[in-house]
Amino acid sequence: MRASEAAVAAGVSVKALKYYEDLGLVRPARLPNGYRDYSGQDVRLVAEIRNLTSLGLSPKETRPFLDCLREGHEVGDDCPESLAAYHRKIQQLDAFIARLSRTRRQLTRQMHAAAGRGFGSHHPDQEPPDMLPQPDILPDDLPAPVDDGAARHLPGLTLPKLAFPATDGGEVRLDDVCDGRWVLFVYPLTGKPGADIPQGWDEIPGARGCSQEACGFRDLLAALRAEGAERVVALSTDRAEYQRELVRRLHLPYPMVSDPTFALGRSLDLPTFEANGLTLYKRLTMVVRGNTVEHVFYPIFPPDTHAAEVLDWLRRNPLSHA
8 A cells, every 4th residue: 555545544644654664663565666565564563653652652662562563463562572662661761750750859849948938938947748858960961880790799699697787776687687578779978968079979980879869769668668678778888977967868768877897898799999099889789588689780870760770670570479
């Protein structure tokens, strides 16, 4: 059939039809006179593109679904590659939603403060009941870390019998946090706002974003628990007083532990980096089951949406109770 007929049958414009052809998504035959000849399968593929783009996928992201149909499947998401494409898009959306939510909270907070100054309706020291303090939004041009392979040995290892005092006043023993699944995220450095940050911090790949990462786990803590993560624990070489200040300032509902002597790093051979004479942990996250490392996220970028990445992994890897 001609392009105009195929476009009508698929529910798209002729311009869109030719655009999909330019991308190599559909490949109509050519008649002896040079005109395109669209088949019924071409129409089916174009209709699939139309349906998927209406859900937010880009035309290029529909390729696995089209390949699935070409292989003879009745539906385009009946192949593993299509499911992987779904997961990638959901993860992108989770990260985007997390960014938008943080931006909205920051704008709302500033609006309340401005309204209070102008009209006296809100005391500047009072936080809106549905608001939590937020760190600065990360710059868009931060350098991304590369995978140097320094964490590939961690899955399957047993956590050592190390105990650390925690910011909640108790003690965290890494080999006895809980019997089920839990999350341990290791970060480099927070310090006090505006101080104690090494020179050139933003230029070090993967260094910036510790407060933003901590708030991500705070904001998604209930969802993480609902997906099977019984506890969340944070660990760094930060001094305990800095961690307690961070917990108070950002209202963090999970314990942070200080490991200034790199006890865990020496036991598990965790990756580190140097900055202005300081040795610091590289950012990584372990999903632990009991006392055994089940999965490792490394490298982590961007850190402000990492909690959503962990949540997506938990959803895709539910615990088996068999």
